[in-house]
Amino acid sequence: MVFMTKHHLHDRHLSRALNIGTPYLWLGLFFLLPFAIVLHISMAETALAQPPYTDLMSWVDDGVLQIKLNLQNFVTVFTDELYLAAFLNSLWIALVCTVLCLLIGYPMAYAIATSPERRRVILLMLIILPFWTSFLIRVYAWIGILKPNGLLNNFLMWLGLIHEPLTILHTQTAIYIGVVYSYLPFMILPLFANLTRLDFSLLEAAADLGCRPFKAFLKVTLPLSLPGIVAGSMLVFIPVVGEFVIPDLLGGPDSLMIGKMLWTEFFGNKDWPLAAALAICLLGLLVVPFVFMQRLESRMGGDEL
Amino acid sequence: MTNPERRTLEPWQDPKAAPYVRIDHVTKKFDDVYAVDDVSLDIFQGEFFSLLGSSGCGKSTLLRMLAGLERPTTGRIYIDGADVTDLPAYSRPVNMMFQSYALFPHMTVEQNVEFGLKQDRMPRKERAERVGEMLGLLQIGELRKRKPDQLSGGQRQRAALARTLAKHPKLLLLDEPLGALDKRLRESAQFELVNLQERLGITFVTVTHDQEEAMTMSTRIAVMNAGQILQVDTPTTIYEYPEYRFVADFIGLVNLFDGRVAEIQDDRVLVETQLGRRLHMRCSHPHAIGTPVTVAIRPEKLQICQTYREDGVNQVKGVVEDIAYLGDVSIYRVRVSPELLVEMTLTNIQPRTEQALTWGQEVAMEWSPTSGVVLTE
Numbered sequence A: 001m002v003f004m005t006k007h008h009l010h011d012r013h014l015s016r017a018l019n020i021g022t023p024y025l026w027l028g029l030f031f032l033l034p035f036a037i038v039l040h041i042s043m044a045e046t047a048l049a050q051p052p053y054t055d056l057m058s059w060v061d062d063g064v065l066q067i068k069l070n071l072q073n074f075v076t077v078f079t080d081e082l083y084l085a086a087f088l089n090s091l092w093i094a095l096v097c098t099v100l101c102l103l104i105g106y107p108m109a110y111a112i113a114t115s116p117e118r119r120r121v122i123l124l125m126l127i128i129l130p131f132w133t134s135f136l137i138r139v140y141a142w143i144g145i146l147k148p149n150g151l152l153n154n155f156l157m158w159l160g161l162i163h164e165p166l167t168i169l170h171t172q173t174a175i176y177i178g179v180v181y182s183y184l185p186f187m188i189l190p191l192f193a194n195l196t197r198l199d200f201s202l203l204e205a206a207a208d209l210g211c212r213p214f215k216a217f218l219k220v221t222l223p224l225s226l227p228g229i230v231a232g233s234m235l236v237f238i239p240v241v242g243e244f245v246i247p248d249l250l251g252g253p254d255s256l257m258i259g260k261m262l263w264t265e266f267f268g269n270k271d272w273p274l275a276a277a278l279a280i281c282l283l284g285l286l287v288v289p290f291v292f293m294q295r296l297e298s299r300m301g302g303d304e305l
Numbered sequence B: 001m002t003n004p005e006r007r008t009l010e011p012w013q014d015p016k017a018a019p020y021v022r023i024d025h026v027t028k029k030f031d032d033v034y035a036v037d038d039v040s041l042d043i044f045q046g047e048f049f050s051l052l053g054s055s056g057c058g059k060s061t062l063l064r065m066l067a068g069l070e071r072p073t074t075g076r077i078y079i080d081g082a083d084v085t086d087l088p089a090y091s092r093p094v095n096m097m098f099q100s101y102a103l104f105p106h107m108t109v110e111q112n113v114e115f116g117l118k119q120d121r122m123p124r125k126e127r128a129e130r131v132g133e134m135l136g137l138l139q140i141g142e143l144r145k146r147k148p149d150q151l152s153g154g155q156r157q158r159a160a161l162a163r164t165l166a167k168h169p170k171l172l173l174l175d176e177p178l179g180a181l182d183k184r185l186r187e188s189a190q191f192e193l194v195n196l197q198e199r200l201g202i203t204f205v206t207v208t209h210d211q212e213e214a215m216t217m218s219t220r221i222a223v224m225n226a227g228q229i230l231q232v233d234t235p236t237t238i239y240e241y242p243e244y245r246f247v248a249d250f251i252g253l254v255n256l257f258d259g260r261v262a263e264i265q266d267d268r269v270l271v272e273t274q275l276g277r278r279l280h281m282r283c284s285h286p287h288a289i290g291t292p293v294t295v296a297i298r299p300e301k302l303q304i305c306q307t308y309r310e311d312g313v314n315q316v317k318g319v320v321e322d323i324a325y326l327g328d329v330s331i332y333r334v335r336v337s338p339e340l341l342v343e344m345t346l347t348n349i350q351p352r353t354e355q356a357l358t359w360g361q362e363v364a365m366e367w368s369p370t371s372g373v374v375l376t377e
């Protein structure tokens, strides 16, 4: 006890440094470093080289280091209407899908959270089950369902509701369907986690004070599940903005999404700097709602997420 | 704590008085468990009524049925003469304070108190007045802007009480209202609750498994066991004249002697017990000879016997085996036969160190034939 020596203290400092340092190291290695590289590429110019862009820095004869920052790519991103339209459309699709996921997911999460223990496990399994097959395969499967002579059209015609096939595949509608289907679990799971912790005696208290069930939902359940709603919405919104596979497989030529643009610039046009600039802008776009969420969190006490 | 002058007009003794709450043969089954089993009960206006019983005996379930949070499987419930059995909780003129308080965590104390008033569409000005009045009454005015998680246990209890009282209910249900408080706080809260009840004239029905709490606060107590009500009486009657072995045993300490009625002399029964002698007890019930009975005597009814005789009335002798010193009183456990311990409580008139009775000492005890009861069940 008395010999709380330097050695001990040193050990403690070390373990503390490790504890705090590990996440930073992780962040630095897997986020900041790639980000720096992408930022670096975004300010280069295309070149016929391997990799296909110029160096930012070069030595000019008299031992002068010349740094050339090319902002042209950003200018292009902001001025070319195609990119602007793609950004706006991505945001729009992400927004619509988030709202749809919320509207579908909330009642489902609520039903699971309030169902008896044993059934709850089964229902949760059913939500998670699709993850056992590849995402790509599941999206491909939707082609089979949505195509003109696919399952859906055949079924509707068999019912006599329609007389000729609807064109759903390769439209924005197909993207909505595919995205909502794929991202619904990401909405349901955080909502479920939040709603299972809801103290149902609060609803009884509300009823006891003269509050009808629906109003009690609006006044008690909904505000208390706000952290779950925010978390679920972020988990859907952020990846959907940059979604590439679904618009590529299910979307049509009219459905521009920034993820797909990025792909085309990168692999199709081999314009890495422009693709990098797009990626940087996309990141900026996604940081905004994240900061917004953080604000909301801290304002609400924030310990619930 | 009840006013002795009121004793003559106790409503439950008045056959003409209409009960405020009438529970009529109510049963509640959960799957195959009878949580409440054929309970009938009348509660009168202005009463402080306590449901007392061990854990899981159905107290909360009965209370929740009064609040409308649980529907009886069979039976009817009447409040103020109206059948409310099928009325949902939100339209009953009843408010309940929950065991866990169930304060809305996302609202301030003020908003919590206001919640019920808003449901009644009370005008804003009146609402603010009422909230102020309630916060003042419970002395939590300066906490009005706090959220429940920023309150201490006692403050939370006050906030919950303010919320239930705000609507001026005629009937207030309290499920273990003081359960979460420590002993000191609980004692002062008990007084406050009784004062409040007398001041507002509201009928209180509380649930507790703390017998002391029930004794100090209630006008009447219903003792429950396994979904059934065994006895409903004033605290004094419950304590002095329990009708069931369970009731005698549940409330306070008691010595129980099993035996058979051996002889009847005028208003006394003589009970043959395992003490090896007959106990003389006054008993108003006529018992047939040979009936198995239990004699129940509270430890404080025993005295040290100065003139012990082998054939003395209600006298027993034994050796002090155990002493529980509680400060004001001490409980002596005296072994009177190899399988029988008798408990005797004596007030510590002398400081403990100077007391005569110690471990291993032989002591003779006696009690009066009028100071116990003879139970058949």
Ligand SMILES: Nc1ncnc2c1ncn2[C@@H]1O[C@H](COP(=O)(O)OP(=O)(O)OP(=O)(O)O)[C@@H](O)[C@H]1O
Pocket: B030, B031, B033, B034, B035, B053, B054, B055, B056, B057, B058, B059, B060, B061, B062, B209
């Ligand atoms: N929703 C329910 N579903 C199934 N059984 C229940 C339900 N609520 C209560 N019970 C059962 O009914 C019985 C009575 O429960 P209750 O909550 O009324 O007891 P209590 O007297 O309030 O006990 P405590 O003093 O522990 O609060 C218990 O056996 C309990 O397990």
Ligand SMILES: [Mg+2]
Pocket: B059, B060, B061, B099, B175
């Ligand atoms: Mg209970």
